[in-house]
Amino acid sequence: MFDKNHFKEAFRSWVQHNxxxxxxxxxxxxxDNIPASCIVSHYWLIEQSVQWFKWVHQTRALDDPFFEPVEAQEARKHVC
Structure with a gap:
């Protein structure tokens, strides 16, 4: 059985460490961390987690003027 609370804690930890x-x-x-048999029934959890991830990154960008999101780093690499 899939434990969504365990997943949420693991995701929160992953975000902090990455x-x-x-x-x-x-x-x-x-x-990778939600079993294939549960993906459809827990799709809401994926959407919620990704939205929370985006919020964390936006908040970091506001709190830390030196924080640069990965997307901005990638875009800078492709500028001539």
């Missing part, structure tokens, strides 16, 4: 992770990384974490 401050430069991208939204795609967060989505991959969710898909």
């Amino acid at each position: 401050p430069t992770a991208s939204e795609q990384d967060a989505l991959s974490f969710c898909r």
Whole structure:
């Protein structure tokens, strides 16, 4: 049986330990840690987790003027 509370704690810990992770990384974490048989019934949890991840990153950007999201780092790499 899938324990959504355990998943939420694991996701929160993952976000704290991966401050430069991208939204795609967060989505991959969710898909890797929710059993395939539960993906459809817990899709709301994936959406909620990714939205929380985005909120955390936006908050960090406001609190830390030196924080640069991964997306901005990637965009800078492609500027000539």
